[in-house]
Amino acid sequence: MAEDQDKLAQEWADALLETDGDETEAPKAAAPEAAADTGEASGDEALADEWAAALAETEQEDLTQEKERGFLDTQMKPAQFADMSEIAKGPAPQGAKRDLDFILDIPLEVSAELGRTKLLINELLQLGQGSVVELNKLAGEPLEIYVNGKLVARGEAVVINEKFGIRLTDIISPIERVKQLA
Numbered sequence: 001m002a003e004d005q006d007k008l009a010q011e012w013a014d015a016l017l018e019t020d021g022d023e024t025e026a027p028k029a030a031a032p033e034a035a036a037d038t039g040e041a042s043g044d045e046a047l048a049d050e051w052a053a054a055l056a057e058t059e060q061e062d063l064t065q066e067k068e069r070g071f072l073d074t075q076m077k078p079a080q081f082a083d084m085s086e087i088a089k090g091p092a093p094q095g096a097k098r099d100l101d102f103i104l105d106i107p108l109e110v111s112a113e114l115g116r117t118k119l120l121i122n123e124l125l126q127l128g129q130g131s132v133v134e135l136n137k138l139a140g141e142p143l144e145i146y147v148n149g150k151l152v153a154r155g156e157a158v159v160i161n162e163k164f165g166i167r168l169t170d171i172i173s174p175i176e177r178v179k180q181l182a
Contacts, residue, residue, distance in 0.1 A: 011048060012048055015052045016048075016052065016055065109148055110146070112145050112146075113145075114137065114157075115135025115141075116135060116136050117133060119133075142154040142169060151172055152177070153171045156169055
């Protein structure tokens with residue numbers, strides 16, 4: 001029984017390593033002896049043949065893809081771009097202005113935040129007229145101005161003609177805005 005298993009294992013190993021149709025005949029010659037002994041070898045032989053065919057097909061596909069890649073590598077050329085750095089750094093020609101009018105009609109959401117807090121639903125339901133909600137900021141701290149949810153400035157609250165407004169005291173630098181994204 002152990003010899004039959006060893007023979008079958010060897011046949012499988014040979015079948016998996018073979019890539020030519022000529023070499024697949026050697027395991028087939030040994031298979032009838034195993035088939036007579038176990039009765040299962042013929043099914044195993046067919047499975048080994050399927051594996052060998054699949055491996056040969058995979059290798060053929062790999063060769064085809066490699067040839068295609070080689071062909072494409074010979075056909076591709078690196079892109080050539082003109083150096084525009086000097087033009088961009090230099091002053092704009094007289095009479096020419098940078099046309100940014102196309103972005104002037106883009107709507108933005110601007111909001112000012114006085115502070116934040118977290119409440120339980122039970123606490124929220126108990127709020128009524130005259131209730132006080134404690135915020136996380138101290139009196140006198142600057143308000144934060146957000147544009148589309150991104151902090152862009154800080155300021156202080158002012159009253160002008162009986163309306164609230166914000167006097168900007170600090171504009172967030174582009175570097176700091178990028179750091180906030182991370």
